[in-house]
Amino acid sequence: xxxxxxxxxxxxxxxxxxxxxxxxxxxxxxxxxxxxxxxxxxxxxxxxxxxxxxxxxxxxxxxxxxxxxxxxxxxxxxxxxxxxxxxxxxxxxxxxxxxxxxxxxxxxxxxxxxxxxxxxxxxxxxxxxxxxxxxxxxxxxxxxxxxxxxxxxxxxxxxxxxxxxxxxxxxxxxxxxxxxxxxxxxxxxxxxxxxxxxxxxxxxxxxxxxxxxxxxxxxxxxxxxxxxxxxxxxxxxxxxxxxxxxxxxxxxxxxxxxxxxxxxxxxxxxxxxxxxxxxxxxxxxxxxxxxxxxxxxxxxxxxxxxxxxxxxxxxxxxxxxxxxxxxxxxxxxxxxxxxxxxxxxxxxxxxxxxxxxxxxxxxxxxxxxxxxxxxxxxxxxxxxxxxxxxxxxxx
Ligand SMILES: Cc1cc2nc3c(=O)[nH]c(=O)nc-3n(C[C@H](O)[C@H](O)[C@H](O)COP(=O)(O)OP(=O)(O)OC[C@H]3O[C@@H](n4cnc5c(N)ncnc54)[C@H](O)[C@@H]3O)c2cc1C
Numbered sequence: 273x274x275x276x277x278x279x280x281x282x283x284x285x286x287x288x289x290x291x292x293x294x295x296x297x298x299x300x301x302x303x304x305x306x307x308x309x310x311x312x313x314x315x316x317x318x319x320x321x322x323x324x325x326x327x328x329x330x331x332x333x334x335x336x337x338x339x340x341x342x343x344x345x346x347x348x349x350x351x352x353x354x355x356x357x358x359x360x361x362x363x364x365x366x367x368x369x370x371x372x373x374x375x376x377x378x379x380x381x382x383x384x385x386x387x388x389x390x391x392x393x394x395x396x397x398x399x400x401x402x403x404x405x406x407x408x409x410x411x412x413x414x415x416x417x418x419x420x421x422x423x424x425x426x427x428x429x430x431x432x433x434x435x436x437x438x439x440x441x442x443x444x445x446x447x448x449x450x451x452x453x454x455x456x457x458x459x460x461x462x463x464x465x466x467x468x469x470x471x472x473x474x475x476x477x478x479x480x481x482x483x484x485x486x487x488x489x490x491x492x493x494x495x496x497x498x499x500x501x502x503x504x505x506x507x508x509x510x511x512x513x514x515x516x517x518x519x520x521x522x523x524x525x526x527x528x529x530x531x532x533x534x535x536x537x538x539x540x541x542x543x544x545x546x547x548x549x550x551x552x553x554x555x556x557x558x559x560x561x562x563x564x565x566x567x568x569x570x571x572x573x574x575x576x577x578x579x580x581x582x583x584x585x586x587x588x589x590x591x592x593x594x595x596x597x598x599x600x601x602x603x604x605x606x607x608x609x610x611x612x613x614x615x616x617x618x619x620x621x622x623x624x625x626x627x628x629x630x631x632x633x634x635x636x637x638x639x640x641x642x643x644x645x646x647x648x649x650x651x652x653x654x655x656x657x658x659x660x661x662x663x664x665x666x667x
Pocket of ligand 1: 285306329481488552626636
């Protein structure tokens with residue numbers, strides 16, 4: 273049977289839009305299906321996404337070789353994507369990790385230093401005595417060491433990156449269908465996708481629907497992931513604070529306890545015209561299994577006690593933030609039991625899945641999208657693309 277498209281990608285998010293861009297230089301007859309960001313978050317009764325924000329940390333410094341490699345490969349293409357799309361999204365302000373000096377080889381920092389040598393990343397180790405002098409905005413424990421990646425690190429604007437990827441995909445001939453897919457079915461010789469009340473057929477489909485991959489009937493069997501709530505705190509920054517925090521790099525503080533780990537984005541201007549310094553942690557346990565519950569979460573302001581917890585840490589680390597208005601916002605992160613993203617075929621040889629950002633995939637989304645595109649064209653991923661590690665696990 274003649275199909276409408278050779279390939280359909282479901283999900284116009286960070287991974288899906290990147291997959292569409294890469295695929296557009298490998299094949300013809302491609303559709304990218306996904307809605308745009310809702311204009312009124314609190315009144316929206318539909319899908320959301322994990323990239324509706326202005327800043328995500330980017331770095332190659334990572335305790336895991338696969339994740340470090342994905343980030344390094346994606347980072348290597350940022351400037352080209354910016355130049356070709358005319359959309360700028362990368363602020364190369366550097367990224368500082370700080371924490372207690374590693375105790376052994378199993379420590380995250382020890383492993384990240386090993387990975388950085390493999391990747392050829394330039395990481396400067398900063399002694400505790402120097403840390404406060406160099407990064408005066410931050411009041412960390414006097415025993416903490418710093419690990420600074422000055423180049424190929426900083427932050428990206430996730431909305432702008434998705435815009436750039438989508439623009440280049442369309443320029444490459446991809447048909448953009450602004451709709452929600454409500455079913456994906458292997459029909460034997462092809463796949464049938466229903467979206468926006470219409471039906472589309474394709475030889476192969478890639479489901480890249482982020483934390484929403486298990487909702488609707490997009491996959492033959494659900495993937496084993498946990499969709500967890502994440503709350504972020506925003507400090508509204510004025511001129512006085514800009515003088516203190518304006519030049520800071522993206523910062524990750526590994527406290528002595530896991531609940532004290534925190535990531536901080538430097539002041540960034542938001543669409544409301546205000547400038548915010550943002551911070552978040554990684555320990556919220558609230559998880560979602562129903563679309564309605566994720567919707568309710570995204571319409572909220574996040575978790576008030578998490579916001580207060582983040583605020584308390586923020587004021588300890590950056591006392592100069594005292595007095596700045598604090599707000600919070602909700603997001604979700606999609607965690608896999610393997611710790612790796614999923615990029616592989618489902619029970620159907622025609623339906624593949626690309627998801628499982630594990631709270632860290634924005635920076636690497638261009639490379640993960642490339643892997644999704646290779647999967648559709650070649651049917652599998654090789655060793656240098658970490659194909660085995662990325663094998664999806666199904667519930
Ligand atoms: C608070 C927070 C902070 C983070 N900070 C960082 C960071 O500093 N650095 C970093 O690298 N990463 C960070 N991340 C992680 C990063 O944002 C995610 O890993 C990334 O967005 C995942 O990309 P994705 O394409 O899988 O999902 P998304 O970006 O969520 O995209 C999924 C897309 O699928 C679409 N979709 C869903 N269902 C359907 C359907 N049925 N039909 C059509 N379309 C559908 C959605 O509309 C959405 O556009 C953070 C995440 C959160 C929540």
